[in-house]
Amino acid sequence: xxxxxxxxxLHQFELTPSLGALGEAVHFSQSTLFMLIAVGLIxxxxxxxxxxxxxxxxxxxxxxxxxxxxxxxMVVAQIGDEGKRYFPFVFSLFMFVLFGNMLxxxxxxxxxxxxxxxxxxxxxxxxxxxxxxxxxxxxxxFFSYFLPEGAPPAxxxxxxxxxxxxxLSRPISLSVxxxxxxxxxxxxxxxxxxxxxxxxxxxxxxxxxxxxPLALNVALVGFEFLVAFLQAYVFAILTSIYLHDAVHLH
Amino acid sequence: MSKSLRLAALATLAxxxxxxxxxxxxxxxxxxxxxxxxxxxxxxxxxxxxxxVGQVIWLLVIFGVLYVLMAKLALPRLxxxxxxxxxxxxxxxxxxxxxxxxxxxxxxxxxxxxxxxxAEAQASIAAAVTQAQDELATKTEAMNAKxxxxxxxxxxxxxxxxxxxxxxxRQVSAxxxxxxxxxxxxxxxxxxxxxxxDRELAARGHA
Numbered sequence: 001x002x003x004x005x006x007x008x009x010l011h012q013f014e015l016t017p018s019l020g021a022l023g024e025a026v027h028f029s030q031s032t033l034f035m036l037i038a039v040g041l042i043x044x045x046x047x048x049x050x051x052x053x054x055x056x057x058x059x060x061x062x063x064x065x066x067x068x069x070x071x072x073x074m075v076v077a078q079i080g081d082e083g084k085r086y087f088p089f090v091f092s093l094f095m096f097v098l099f100g101n102m103l104x105x106x107x108x109x110x111x112x113x114x115x116x117x118x119x120x121x122x123x124x125x126x127x128x129x130x131x132x133x134x135x136x137x138x139x140x141x142f143f144s145y146f147l148p149e150g151a152p153p154a155x156x157x158x159x160x161x162x163x164x165x166x167x168l169s170r171p172i173s174l175s176v177x178x179x180x181x182x183x184x185x186x187x188x189x190x191x192x193x194x195x196x197x198x199x200x201x202x203x204x205x206x207x208x209x210x211x212x213p214l215a216l217n218v219a220l221v222g223f224e225f226l227v228a229f230l231q232a233y234v235f236a237i238l239t240s241i242y243l244h245d246a247v248h249l250h
Numbered sequence: 251m252s253k254s255l256r257l258a259a260l261a262t263l264a265x266x267x268x269x270x271x272x273x274x275x276x277x278x279x280x281x282x283x284x285x286x287x288x289x290x291x292x293x294x295x296x297x298x299x300x301x302x303v304g305q306v307i308w309l310l311v312i313f314g315v316l317y318v319l320m321a322k323l324a325l326p327r328l329x330x331x332x333x334x335x336x337x338x339x340x341x342x343x344x345x346x347x348x349x350x351x352x353x354x355x356x357x358x359x360x361x362x363x364x365x366x367x368x369a370e371a372q373a374s375i376a377a378a379v380t381q382a383q384d385e386l387a388t389k390t391e392a393m394n395a396k397x398x399x400x401x402x403x404x405x406x407x408x409x410x411x412x413x414x415x416x417x418x419x420r421q422v423s424a425x426x427x428x429x430x431x432x433x434x435x436x437x438x439x440x441x442x443x444x445x446x447x448d449r450e451l452a453a454r455g456h457a
Contacts, residue, residue: 014289015301027304035309039316046324053331055338061331068328088321096316112305115290121306122313183290 009190013114013183031112038099038112046095067095071236078240079247086243089129093122094236101182101228105221113231114182116175123175126239134246145249174238181231185224192217423447 015029022028049064057065071091075083097113104111112118134142146163147156195213199206285292292298424440424447431438 010285010288014285015298015305017301027300028308029301029305031301031305032308032312035312039312039319042316043319043324046320046328050324050327050331053327053334055335064328065332068325068332088325089317091325092313092317092320095320096313112309115302115305117290117302117306118309121309125310125313179290183288 007191007194009187009194012186012190030110031115031118034100034103034110034112035096038096038103041103042095042099067091074237075240078237079244082247083240083243086133086240090236090239090243093126093239094232097122097178097235098229098232101232102225104182104186105225105228111182111186113178114186116179119179120171120175122235123171126174126242127171130239130242130246133243134249137247138249142246142249145245170238170242174235178231178235181227185220185227189217189220189224192220420447420451423451 015031017024017028018030018033019028045060046064046067049061052058052061054061068091071094072084072087075087075090079086100111100113100118103109104114131142134145146160146167148159148163151159192213196210196217199213200210202209283296285295285298289295289298290302293302424444427443427447428438428440431443
């Protein structure tokens with residue numbers, strides 16, 4: 001891209017087939033490959049971490065246990081003791097998004113969380129689950145969620161549509177937040193990296209000039225690691241909050 | 251076990267660039283229509299659209315597999331490990347509490363035993379002191395009585411000896427006076443002499 005003197009920061013998000021002709025036939029892209037790698041690494045971490053079952057944990061076990069404790073505590077704090085049923089789901093979601101974001105920080109790796117199709121599918125799974133949970137627990141009483149208690153009945157025609165829109169916009173905000181964060185980070189990294197190559201190609205002055213975008217990129221990489229963790233956490237905690245609403249109705 | 255797993259994880263991570271470049275190489279010779287705009291939204295593109303839809307379906311399958319692996323395999327195992335540790339810690343705390351209780355009981359027992367022993371020791375010391383004083387008093391009394399008796403006996407002996415001596419003195423005086431008078435006067439009146447001796451002795455306080 002840089003060789004042509006044009007910055008194409010979006011090219012990195014294009015899907016390309018993996019696993020040869022077979023992959024092409026089943027639309028198995030590099031994005032899907034990285035999803036599999038993420039699931040493999042998560043399973044490896046959690047199974048290997050629990051394998052020894054030591055009373056005093058080693059490093060791998062401590063990592064697996066802190067991941068478990070972090071999400072378990074968050075789920076119980078947000079939803080309450082009833083929330084333990086949803087812990088495996090929230091945990092899978094958090095680890096999947098976290099590993100997707102973190103794998104994306106490795107050079108040449110693909111960030112599957114930078115695809116709105118992926119983040120929206122995850123958010124849709126969340127919202128469908130939340131709605132099903134609410135309907136199973138509360139039956140038709142679940143729909144009282146759209147008219148907050150104590151609201152004057154006269155305002156119902158205004159409040160109910162607003163509540164419904166707000167409910168339906170949850171998957172959109174949930175998915176767009178993660179998608180936009182990952183895309184913006186990777187576009188910025190690509191743009192500054194391209195600057196480094198372009199300015200660096202201008203001889204001695206270029207070498208000195210290129211240090212600025214390079215330094216900026218170094219700082220950005222650190223920042224992107226923070227964003228990678230933070231967005232996974234936000235995704236998980238919002239899922240917990242939505243589940244709390246479905247279980248307790250406000 | 252965990253070492254080999256760690257190696258496997260590292261190898262997987264190391265293979266990522268290779269996997270990515272393999273995918274890129276495969277894509278390159280195709281020479282498909284260029285993607286305009288965001289590839290994430292290119293649902294209408296002949297190749298990208300198919301992969302985008304495939305991505306969603308694969309995602310549902312893969313995430314489902316992850317959920318089952320976590321819910322049925324990994325998380326219950328880890329929960330078991332955490333449960334074992336919690337039980338172990340609670341058991342150890344309980345054992346420590348019991349040990350502390352028995353230590354406290356032993357300490358109390360020890361204190362009372364010490365106090366009792368001290369009291370007993372003081373009582374026996376006091377008894378021994380009293381007994382010794384009593385014995386001493388008895389012995390002193392007996393000794394005093396014996397000494398008083400001996401003094402009495404001695405005094406009586408002295409009085410008897412003095413009386414005897416005094417009686418002899420009168421006899422000797424009378425005999426001497428009779429002999430002297432007889433030598434000088436050629437015969438003596440024993441009665442007058444005894445009276446004279448008695449008078450003289452009385453005059454000197456030896457009656």
